[in-house]
Amino acid sequence: DIQMTQSPSSLSASVWDRVTITCRASQDISNYLAWFQQKPGKAPKSLIYAASTLQSGVPSKFSGSGSGTDFTLTISSLQPEDFATYYCQQYNSYPYTFGQGTKLEIK
Amino acid sequence: QVHLQESGPGLVKPSETLSLTCTVSGASMISFYWSWIRQPPGKGLEWIGGIHDSGSTNYNPSLKSRVTISVDTSRNQISLKVRSVTAADSAVYYCATVPGGPYWGQGTLVTVSS
Numbered sequence: 689d690i691q692m693t694q695s696p697s698s699l700s701a702s703v704w705d706r707v708t709i710t711c712r713a714s715q716d717i718s719n720y721l722a723w724f725q726q727k728p729g730k731a732p733k734s735l736i737y738a739a740s741t742l743q744s745g746v747p748s749k750f751s752g753s754g755s756g757t758d759f760t761l762t763i764s765s766l767q768p769e770d771f772a773t774y775y776c777q778q779y780n781s782y783p784y785t786f787g788q789g790t791k792l793e794i795k
Numbered sequence: 796q797v798h799l800q801e802s803g804p805g806l807v808k809p810s811e812t813l814s815l816t817c818t819v820s821g822a823s824m825i826s827f828y829w830s831w832i833r834q835p836p837g838k839g840l841e842w843i844g845g846i847h848d849s850g851s852t853n854y855n856p857s858l859k860s861r862v863t864i865s866v867d868t869s870r871n872q873i874s875l876k877v878r879s880v881t882a883a884d885s886a887v888y889y890c891a892t893v894p895g896g897p898y899w900g901q902g903t904l905v906t907v908s909s
Contacts, residue, residue, distance in 0.1 A: 782854075
């Protein structure tokens, strides 16, 4: 199985900050990477697929980059509704695997 | 408006079979790859398996021998069965158009307990 490692596991930031979350794959996954946002008690929300393509309706404050083994999710101009847990997922090969999550908290 | 709704028993006894259905409305079943994903309370996400509209399936080896996923395009439903459950199978179960698609069900909590 491909292991996905996110860093940091938790992150404190302030409203209006810009933050970056990193996701590293244990082997080359090309650009077969997705990002999800999950708020407490809610289903995850799909943000990005193919490493950098925003799902329809996702604001441009979210951006993804990377290929191969190293990927980033950047969120600019943080607003209260952006504080959540973020997951990456590789879908280059089965079984699809998720990172452990990054909890973004308000400072 | 696309809507995914998981349904099934919220309580299953150990060693029995967990059966869930995901009913899709507002979207064509042939447009997406359909996955089942679960999340134990307070933990991360685990991909259980998925199915193409053709019916071809892929499973997580950690569960493969106990899991069956099927699709009924005439009813717009995807089904999940997990056999011989234990407490470790207690989780919120989601159906979703993952990877690639934007849609998730709200999830359904399944507790394995006698």
